[in-house]
Amino acid sequence: MKNIEFHNREKETKEIRAILDRQPTLITFVYGPINSGKTELINHVIEELPEEYVVFYINLRTKFLASYDDFIESLFEMEMETEAALKKGKETLAELVSSVTKVAGIPITREFLDYVFKDNKPKNAFSYIIKLFEEVKNSGKHPVLILDELQKIGDVKVNGPLIYELFNFFIDLTKEKHLAHVFVATSDSLFIEQIYNEAMLQGRCRYLLVDDFDKDTALNFFDECGFDDREKELAWNYCGGKPVYLVELLRVEDRGKMVERMLKIRTSQISELLNSLRAYGEKIEFRGEFYEIVYDNVIEELSKLKENVNCAYEYITPEITYLVRNNIVFVEPLENTMRAQSRLDLLAIREMLQR
Ligand SMILES: Nc1ncnc2c1ncn2[C@@H]1O[C@H](COP(=O)(O)OP(=O)(O)OP(=O)(O)O)[C@@H](O)[C@H]1O
Ligand SMILES: [Mg+2]
Structure with missing residues (x-):
């Protein structure tokens, strides 16, 4: 099997390394269109990091997150290494930290697990993580917390959405305690749009675009x-x-044939989606309520991409939301512009509009 070498991400790698070189002050949001290589970049940077960094990487993509407990469980890892450490009698945090050698979820002992799940309060989980990170620091290393696909917790509620509790915790780790670097990655541009306009995060985070x-x-x-x-x-x-x-x-051998096939498939997918919208209508949740998507408005939004690759939006409408949720359009909230998720999507949109 042939491995594909990681290809040039010098600028982004440098930016992340520069962040890691300094003491933590802000939360870093890594965002970009779907499949642009965010996860690949993060993994590459982690691989190349010197030993002095201890990375806790959690990818929520594959986790089932229906409740608060699911989320907390997804953070912690009772993996073989940790279990083995436990068997050897490594019960204290210092011992636990010394047994963490590579990137993983957050290790925890059974004893602490009970504490963390007690009362169903994020506070317990967060204070455990702070203790663990302090221990990492005491051992002369720097903790780095990375959460991939964080938008998945959007609907989980604990006295109001969990996300607010979590952001407060991240602010505490970075700006207040300077204890750990925090990176949050997402390909959901609507999530980034919400974050960008979130008052509690003003001046407390930075954005790093990983584009195609x-x-x-x-x-x-x-x-x-x-x-x-x-x-x-x-x-x-x-x-x-x-x-x-x-x-x-x-x-593939015949690249000409392949690109045409890719475009044909994408065009038919987008056409099918919109034809079904026209035929049956669709309601989506938007700002906490259900909205009926207006087919003509969707076409109007897409028509803006006929001549331009990028176009400005004034505010996010239900129709833009629909296009983003269906991975056709990507919004860039820092510039208030929208564009197709990829060049292939752009061509497919234009082809579909001509039909
Ligand atoms: N720098 C790179 N060099 C070589 N291949 C890459 C690179 N970046 C991404 N890829 C390829 O593209 C694929 C998709 O990348 P990746 O999963 O990192 O994207 P993503 O932005 O995290 O996607 P998602 O939006 O689903 O989270 C990878 O599996 C890999 O094959
Ligand atoms: Mg990813």
Whole structure:
């Protein structure tokens, strides 16, 4: 099996390393369109980090999060290493910390687990994590907490949404205690839009965009993979710099045929979605209420992308929400613009509008 080498993310890697080099002050939100390589970048940076960093990485993507307990469980890890440590009698936090060698969820002993789940209060879990991170610091290392796909906890409630409790905890870890670096990654641009406009986070976080490769980076990638000039042009024109598509193109011999097939599939997916909207209508939750999506408004939003790659929006409407939730459109809240999730989506939208 051929492994695909991690390709150039120098600028983003440098930015993350510069953040890690200084004492923690702000929460870092890593965002970008779907499949742009956020998780890949984070994993790459983690791999290259010196020993002095202890990374607690939690990816919520695969976790089932219906309740507060689910969330707390997803944070903690009673994995083999920890279990083995327990068997050897490593019961204190210092001993536990010394047994954490690689990236994992947050280790916990059975004794603390009872405490953390007691009373169903995030406060217990958070005070345990603070104790653990302090222990990491005492051992001369720097704790780094990374939560991937955080938007998944959006609906979990504990005296109001859990997310507020969590953000307060992150602010405490960074700006107040300077105890741990906190990175939050998400491909849900509506989630970032909400965060961006959230009063409690003003001046307490920074944003790091991990976008599809730009043209130079993509062309460089094609060169490294041995594409000829015709293939390079085709790949860029159809797929832009979306890493996941480029990797897919590597797999096949006839790249010309492949890009056309990819566009055909995407166009038919988007057409099907919109035809079904026209035929049956759809309600979505928007600002806490259910809204009927207006087909003509959706087409109007998409039509803005006929001539332009990017277009400005004044505010998020139910129709923009619908397009984002269906992974057709990406909103960039820092600039109040929207665009297709990828070059392929843009071409598919334009093709669909012509039908
Ligand atoms: N820098 C890179 N070099 C080589 N391949 C990459 C790179 N970044 C991403 N990829 C490829 O693209 C795929 C998708 O990347 P990844 O899962 O990191 O995207 P993501 O932005 O986290 O996606 P999601 O929006 O689903 O969270 C990876 O599995 C990998 O094959
Ligand atoms: Mg990801």
